[in-house]
Structures are given as structure tokens and as C-alpha cells.
Amino acid sequence: xxxxxxxxxxxxxxxxxxxxDLLAAITYGELSAFERLVDDxxxxxxxxxxxxxxxxxxxxxxxxxxxxxRITELGAEPTEALAPFKEAFDxxxxxxxxxxxxxxxxKAFVGDALAADFYREIAVLLDEQTGALVRETxxxxxxxxxxxxxxxxxxxxxxxxxxxxxxxxRRLMGEALAQAQHVAAERDALTGLLTSTADRxxxxxxxxxxxxxxxxxxxxxxMEAVGLEP
Amino acid sequence: xxxxxxxxxxxxxxxxxxxxDLLAAITYGELSAFERLVDDxxxxxxxxxxxxxxxxxxxxxxxxxxxxxRITELGAEPTEALAPFKEAFDxxxxxxxxxxxxxxxxKAFVGDALAADFYREIAVLLDEQTGALVRETxxxxxxxxxxxxxxxxxxxxxxxxxxxxxxxxRRLMGEALAQAQHVAAERDALTGLLTSTADRxxxxxxxxxxxxxxxxxxxxxxMEAVGLEP
Numbered sequence: 385x386x387x388x389x390x391x392x393x394x395x396x397x398x399x400x401x402x403x404x405d406l407l408a409a410i411t412y413g414e415l416s417a418f419e420r421l422v423d424d425x426x427x428x429x430x431x432x433x434x435x436x437x438x439x440x441x442x443x444x445x446x447x448x449x450x451x452x453x454r455i456t457e458l459g460a461e462p463t464e465a466l467a468p469f470k471e472a473f474d475x476x477x478x479x480x481x482x483x484x485x486x487x488x489x490x491k492a493f494v495g496d497a498l499a500a501d502f503y504r505e506i507a508v509l510l511d512e513q514t515g516a517l518v519r520e521t522x523x524x525x526x527x528x529x530x531x532x533x534x535x536x537x538x539x540x541x542x543x544x545x546x547x548x549x550x551x552x553x554r555r556l557m558g559e560a561l562a563q564a565q566h567v568a569a570e571r572d573a574l575t576g577l578l579t580s581t582a583d584r585x586x587x588x589x590x591x592x593x594x595x596x597x598x599x600x601x602x603x604x605x606x607m608e609a610v611g612l613e614p
Numbered sequence: 615x616x617x618x619x620x621x622x623x624x625x626x627x628x629x630x631x632x633x634x635d636l637l638a639a640i641t642y643g644e645l646s647a648f649e650r651l652v653d654d655x656x657x658x659x660x661x662x663x664x665x666x667x668x669x670x671x672x673x674x675x676x677x678x679x680x681x682x683x684r685i686t687e688l689g690a691e692p693t694e695a696l697a698p699f700k701e702a703f704d705x706x707x708x709x710x711x712x713x714x715x716x717x718x719x720x721k722a723f724v725g726d727a728l729a730a731d732f733y734r735e736i737a738v739l740l741d742e743q744t745g746a747l748v749r750e751t752x753x754x755x756x757x758x759x760x761x762x763x764x765x766x767x768x769x770x771x772x773x774x775x776x777x778x779x780x781x782x783x784r785r786l787m788g789e790a791l792a793q794a795q796h797v798a799a800e801r802d803a804l805t806g807l808l809t810s811t812a813d814r815x816x817x818x819x820x821x822x823x824x825x826x827x828x829x830x831x832x833x834x835x836x837m838e839a840v841g842l843e844p
Binding site (some may be wrong): 439 | 645648649652655656661662664665668669671673675676678679682694696700713749842
């Protein structure tokens with residue numbers, strides 16, 4: 385039954401274009417996250433943290449090839465599919481260059497968690513195989529724990545940085561939303577995914593609002609968990 | 615028989631200190647190489663090259679944990695063992711920051727190959743298990759091929775860069791030797807490894823000279839192979 389439904393969905397060119405766009409955005413985002421994690425590792429005052437972050441980056445890279453393979457399966461040339469997302473991610477990172485190691489950690493923590501929340505929400509709108517692949521890119525819970533613990537530790541060591549980091553996290557969230565809106569405005573196929581058809585569920589305006597509310601609540605809870613005012 | 619010999623060698627504290635130093639230098643060098651490869655990937659004009667280099671970097675990271683584990687087995691705390699090598703490698707990379715993507719590729723190609731030549735030479739002086747581990751870090755032949763082909767392609771596309779790149783490769787070699795001498799002067803245990811004892815082979819001044827000659831010859835052959843005057 386699931387297969388019949390997948391076949392129907394996948395034969396729709398608009399759906400395929402949307403799924404390719406989504407996978408391409410995720411892939412470019414993961415490539416960027418990999419690079420930034422290595423950048424941040426270079427700022428680590430402790431060699432053990434440097435190694436831990438680079439190990440984490442190397443392990444996260446494992447998600448890239450399956451994502452590229454699925455883009456090919458859906459009929460696109462991967463590097464062509466990724467190109468339209470370069471600007472938004474590069475601009476985001478240019479606008480949010482961390483000024484020290486802890487800001488880099490907060491950025492990795494916030495960015496990774498927001499991406500994970502988004503993948504979890506969006507996976508239900510995708511065909512079974514693509515949705516499963518998107519969910520698999522989330523399998524790095526233990527890694528986020530390490531970053532969260534190091535942020536918490538840094539704040540415990542020097543509580544006066546909490547104010548600056550809270551503002552920083554808010555700026556990150558703001559810049560991420562700005563770039564997401566920018567992408568949504570330019571990629572009609574992607575936004576079309578949010579609209580339901582006979583063959584697959586979609587999101588109306590109300591459920592889109594509910595999705596953003598859920599993501600914001602999770603972000604607030606995470607900020608409080610590391611000792612930052614959301 | 616090999617085991618008996620290994621036991622005798624490993625019970626010598628001077629040998630253990632030397633092997634730890636050597637593994638630590640290799641590990642810090644590999645961590646640095648990982649970071650520089652990702653830096654270089656960021657400069658790639660083509661998205662496909664960016665992905666290829668980052669894939670290579672992520673795969674190379676796999677050598678780190680076995681190296682750290684062997685340092686622990688030999689009785690040292692890995693991050694303490696690595697610390698004395700930070701300055702030499704960081705200085706080398708500060709002195710040789712590539713000004714563009716192709717310079718970064720040449721640096722990765724030259725550096726990786728020199729490291730591989732050195733590992734191959736030095737592995738014979740080590741106890742069996744440590745020597746095997748050092749040889750295993752060499753298992754990335756296919757990766758060097760990719761970099762070599764891209765350098766060759768860049769020169770074919772724009773032959774006038776060959777002169778600049780040849781000078782660049784010579785500077786890299788010079789800086790690498792300067793830092794190696796710096797390390798050798800400071801780490802008595804490491805240079806002690808080069809002297810033979812009853813339990814293990816070593817290098818006298820003549821065989822040390824022969825080793826450098828072999829490494830220089832290999833370097834020259836590689837430069838010619840990519841179209842650069844050695």
C-alpha cells in the first residue's frame with residue numbers, strides 16, 4: 385500500500401522538484417555545518433575539545449553521500465540541485481561568524497537542533513523512502529549532547545557570558561528565519577510541497593503556524609536547558 | 615619471534631617515549647591536514663570539488679582514533695603527548711597559507727605525499743604493532759590521485775601558473791624541513807629513535823642521509839608528474 389502511494393507521489397513532477405529542492409537544501413546545510421564545526425574546532429582552547437569536534441564533523445559527513453544519491457535517484461544532477469542554496473547558507477554563515485569558541489558552540493547547538501526539528505516536521509510530508517532518509521540524518525543525538533554540555537560548562541565557569549550568548553542565540557534564530565524566508569520566496573517548488581494534493585498530505589496555513597510554534601517552543605526549552613534566557 | 619622482539623623493545627622507556635613522540639607528531643599532523651583540507655574545500659570554485667575534498671577529509675579522520683589509542687597503550691595521555699607538536703605544525707600552516715584553491719591543492723598533494731614517504735621510512739624502525747599502524751595511515755592512495763589529477767588539470771588549463779606553483783612547492787618543502795629540524799632539535803626522545811640499539815635497528819648518519827635522498831627523489835618525481843619543475 386505504501387508503495388502504491390509512493391509511486392503516485394513520485395510520478396508527480398512538481399513533487400519530485402520539491403523533494404529534490406528540499407534534499408538539496410538539507411545537503412548544502414549539512415556541508416556548511418561540517419565546515420563550520422571544523423572552523424570552530426580550530427578555536428578550541430583545549431586539544432581534547434578540538435579532537436572531539438573534528439571527530440563529530442567527520443562522522444556527520446556520512447549523511448552527505450546518501451542525500452546526494454537520493455537526489456540523483458529523483459532525477460537531478462546533485463551539484464546543479466545544490467547550487468541555488470549556496471547563497472542563503474553562505475550569507476547566513478557570513479552574517480553569523482562566531483567571535484569565539486563558545487559562540488561557535490552555541491551556533492552549532494542552535495543550528496543543529498533547529499535543523500533536526502525541521503527535518504522531523506518535514507519528513508512526514510515526503511514519500512516514504514525520502515522521509516526515512518531525512519530522518520536518518522537526525523541520528524546524532526549523542527553529538528548534540530556533547531556540545532550542549534560544553535556550553536553549559538562554559539556558562540557555569542563564567543556566568544557573565546550568559547547575557548551575551550542569549551543575545552547571540554536570538555540573532556542566530558533571526559538570521560536563520562530571514563534566510564529561510566528568502567529561500568521560500570525564491571523556490572516555488574519547495575513551497576508547493578507545503579500544499580496538500582490528493583496523493584499526499586500537506587500543510588495549510590494553520591498547520592504551518594503550528595509547526596513554527598512547536599519549533600519555537602523546542603528552541604526555548606533548549607535555551608533554558610543550557611542556562612540561557614530564551 | 616616478532617613478539618619476543620616487540621616485548622624487549624617496548625620494555626625500553628626511551629623507545630616508548632620516542633614511539634609516543636612519533637605517533638603524537640603524526641596525529642597532530644593528520645589533524646592539521648584534516649583542517650587544511652576543509653579550508654581548501656571552501657575555496658573550491660566547483661561544488662563537486664568542494665564535496666570531493668570534504669569527503670576525503672572526513673575519510674582521513676578515521677586514522678586519528680587508532681593513533682590516539684596506541685598512544686594510550688604505550689602509556690601516555692594523548693592530548694598531553696600531542697601538545698609539544700602544536701607549535702611546529704601551526705607555524706608551518708601559518709607560514710604556508712595558500713592564496714588560492716590550486717595552491718591549497720598543491721600543498722595537500724606535497725604534504726600528504728611527503729608524510730606518506732616519511733611514514734613508510736620510519737615504520738621499519740618501530741615495533742611491529744606501531745609500525746603496522748603507521749603504515750595503515752597511508753591507505754589513501756586513491757585520494758592523493760584525485761588531488762594530483764586536479765593539479766595537473768589546473769596547469770593544463772592555464773600553463774602560466776606552473777612557474778608560481780613550482781616556487782610554491784619549493785617553499786612548502788623548505789618550510790616543512792625547517793619545522794622538522796626544529797622538532798628534532800627539541801625532542802631528544804624522537805631523535806634517539808634514529809640510533810640503533812641491540813633490540814632494534816636504527817639509522818646512522820649515512821642511512822639518514824640516504825632516507826632524505828630517497829624522499830627528495832620521490833618529491834622531484836611527483837613534481838614532474840604533475841607538470842611542475844622540481
